[in-house]
Amino acid sequence: MLDITEAETLLPPIRKIALDAPPTVAMPSIDVDHGPRRHRTTTPGPERMTLEELTVAYSGKEAVKRVSLPIRQGEVLALIGPSGCGKTTLLRTLNRLTELTATASRSGRILLDGQDVDHLEITQLRRKVSMVFQQPNPFPMSIFDNVAYAIREQAMRRPGKKEIAPKVEDALRRAGLWDEVKDDLARPALRLSGGQQQRLCIARALAVRPEVMLMDEPCSALDPKSSAVIEELIVELKRDIAIVIVTHNLQQAHRVGDQVAFMYLGDLVEYGPTDDVFGAPRAQRTRDYVAGAFG
Numbered sequence: 001m002l003d004i005t006e007a008e009t010l011l012p013p014i015r016k017i018a019l020d021a022p023p024t025v026a027m028p029s030i031d032v033d034h035g036p037r038r039h040r041t042t043t044p045g046p047e048r049m050t051l052e053e054l055t056v057a058y059s060g061k062e063a064v065k066r067v068s069l070p071i072r073q074g075e076v077l078a079l080i081g082p083s084g085c086g087k088t089t090l091l092r093t094l095n096r097l098t099e100l101t102a103t104a105s106r107s108g109r110i111l112l113d114g115q116d117v118d119h120l121e122i123t124q125l126r127r128k129v130s131m132v133f134q135q136p137n138p139f140p141m142s143i144f145d146n147v148a149y150a151i152r153e154q155a156m157r158r159p160g161k162k163e164i165a166p167k168v169e170d171a172l173r174r175a176g177l178w179d180e181v182k183d184d185l186a187r188p189a190l191r192l193s194g195g196q197q198q199r200l201c202i203a204r205a206l207a208v209r210p211e212v213m214l215m216d217e218p219c220s221a222l223d224p225k226s227s228a229v230i231e232e233l234i235v236e237l238k239r240d241i242a243i244v245i246v247t248h249n250l251q252q253a254h255r256v257g258d259q260v261a262f263m264y265l266g267d268l269v270e271y272g273p274t275d276d277v278f279g280a281p282r283a284q285r286t287r288d289y290v291a292g293a294f295g
């Protein structure tokens with residue numbers, strides 16, 4: 001049998017868990033505060049992209065069904081919904097990445113600044129509509145070269161280091177990473193922390209001066225502190241570009257989204273200002289999803 005002192009030494013150590021926001025003990029209804037709200041845009045900016053009756057199918061089975069949406073500069077559009085409802089498919093279709101999937105087919109129109117994306121040259125489209133993925137995926141090269149690579153790839157002629165250095169700095173500054181890396185840009189990118197790697201990927205996406213940035217669960221592999229840094233960055237960036245973020249974290253959608261689109265089994269069930277979708281959802285399915293996640 002153990003005596004008391006022996007038992008005490010076997011107890012697990014007390015761990016202090018750092019929180020990025022004060023804990024909420026219980027949320028009785030869905031119209032309570034879901035964490036600190038970032039700055040909301042009240043006047044909509046210019047419409048950058050327009051989705052008209054967009055349908056995407058894999059081997060004939062529809063994953064996105066007749067979705068129509070505007071994507072505006074100065075706004076963050078948060079795309080939410082249960083697993084498998086078509087969020088990634090929708091996002092990847094916006095810069096025609098779904099075309100890489102042999103079984104995928106598409107109907108409906110996607111406009112970028114009023115132009116059908118099917119009529120745009122593909123590298124031009126992907127420069128204007130860039131993507132950040134769930135897992136940070138820096139190239140196995142230096143911090144500098146990760147960003148320089150993106151710039152060189154888009155340039156008509158190969159720019160020299162002197163010409164490229166200010167652009168690299170600018171992208172790293174906009175991604176909120178410059179101060180942490182400026183003293184050693186030659187360091188391998190893969191030695192950065194996960195949060196820094198994701199900001200490097202954002203810098204890479206920003207380096208080509210996109211109009212729209214697509215982010216597929218960009219914080220899901222990150223700790224709360226790095227996520228908070230990226231959320232602040234998203235809100236900062238939306239002044240100049242339109243941002244679409246897919247997230248399973250409804251508090252995050254609430255914090256960063258100006259508009260929220262709720263998808264369910266390929267349907268766009270509800271789209272509207274964040275406070276409306278969370279505070280007074282029109283559809284029962286949205287209500288269930290939002291309440292289930294918060295309540």
Ligand SMILES: Nc1ncnc2c1ncn2[C@@H]1O[C@H](COP(=O)(O)OP(=O)(O)OP(=O)(O)O)[C@@H](O)[C@H]1O
Nearest residue numbers: 058063081082083084085086087088089090101103
């Ligand atoms: N390459 C593919 N080939 C065939 N079916 C696919 C493919 N990619 C996705 N699907 C199917 O399309 C539907 C939507 O998938 P999608 O990845 O867009 O969902 P999601 O909302 O992003 O899910 P999650 O939240 O889990 O990431 C699912 O039924 C999925 O099985």
Ligand SMILES: [Mg+2]
Nearest residue numbers: 087088089216
């Ligand atoms: Mg997905």
